[in-house]
Amino acid sequence: MHYITTKNSLIHREGDQMLRKLILILMLGISAFAGAQTWPVKSIKLIIPFPPGGGNDSLGRLIGQKLGDALGQPVVVDNRAGAGATIGTEVAAKSPADGYTLLFSSITTHALAPALYAKLGYDPIKDFVPVSVVALAPTVLVVGPHVKATSLPALIGLAKASPGKMTFASGGNGAAPHIAGELFKAVAGVDLLHIPFRGGGPASLAIMAGDVDMMFDTTASAMPHVKSGKLRALALATAARSPDYPSLPTFIEGGTNGYEFNSWYSLHAPAGTPKPIVDRLRAEIEAILKTPEMRSRIKAFGADPSNISGDAFAEFQQAELNKYTRLIKAANIKLE
Incomplete structure (x- = not known):
């Protein structure tokens, strides 16, 4: 037996295929919508x-x-x-x-x-x-108790007197404290050595122990240690002083114009x-x-x-x- 495929039958077949695809898409959409309505299970x-x-x-x-x-x-x-x-x-x-x-x-x-x-x-x-x-969370510059500088200008002076000697910590290469430190180096014109750690916790501990000099950390991570007296805050990377830390000067006040960094x-x-x-x-x-x-x-x-x-x-x-x-x-x- 021979079958003859006509133009109309081809059109009909293609139409059926398109209809089946449309029904499948609608069913998937309905299923996803239903799942979203019951989420989370x-x-x-x-x-x-x-x-x-x-x-x-x-x-x-x-x-x-x-x-x-x-x-x-x-x-x-x-x-x-x-x-x-x-x-x-x-x-x-x-x-x-x-x-x-x-x-x-x-x-x-x-x-x-x-x-x-x-x-x-x-x-x-x-x-x-x-x-x-x-x-x-704004960035705050904190130093360990062993660092003699008590202000940002004093710290910059120490860093310029010993290029490449002072160190700053971060929770790892590419983390916000690392980039904040690199940008500070460029703005302040100082040469600091970056010491990466596996996380912000170990980095903070290293500063407290005197193994690293400073860190450009978030207020969220650093200020509890500042309040406990284990770290000392020198400057906040905001355009104006924070009402939460009114006695803490900004980087701009310390002479690094244009340095702002908020996480x-x-x-x-x-x-x-x-x-x-x-x-x-x-x-x-x-x-x-x-x-x-x-x-x-x-x-x-x-x-x-x-x-x-x-x-x-x-x-x-x-x-x-x-x-x-x-x-x-x-x-x-x-x-x-």
Whole structure:
């Protein structure tokens, strides 16, 4: 028996195929929507790309705990440190976009690393959905008790008298304190030796022990040690003095005009995470940050609660990326 394929039958067959594809797409969309409406039904993983024990980790765990309480499901922290916080960030970027993996992100992961590394395993814009900025933390210059300088001009004088001898610590190559130090070197015209550690905690301990001279740390990490008398703060990298630390002068007052460096902490989800889930996350974070208890606890870290979300966060992130790409290029800072 012979079959004759006519033009009309081909059109009919192609129409059937298109209809089946459309039905499949609709079914997948309905399934994803239904999943988003019932989310979360299990624990959520929060990747923190920093080592346990430091200020970044502590703040991330606090956010995770409160978010888990609000959602009714545990938020399990997964520390994936290394390579300037890029290892954990890459893991998050490649995770399923189902709302069950989130990233505790920061200026390091989404503004500094992309400007520093020629080869990066993720795109900070294309591979993520920005959820919300949760806190802002200015950079503060702290020194160990063994350092004789009690002011920024005095410290600059010591550094210029012994080029390459004074040291500054960081939680690793490419971390915010590292870049803050490199930019300070360029602005102040001093030669300091960078000593990287595996995390901010060990870096702070090294300064307290007198093994390293100074660190350009966030207020969130450094100020508890300053309050306890284990470190001494010399300058704050803000445009004006902070009402939280009114006696602490700015870098600008100390003679380094144009030196400002503020860190930020945030939540990102993998690109493709359903919008209803992202909207729910943003709403819960906003509610959490409005509570007096949470604001007080974030303040205790030396940071300021800050709820920047949605399009405003996307614009803020792009502006920060552009800013530090320009500054890092001008200072000729490169990492492999």
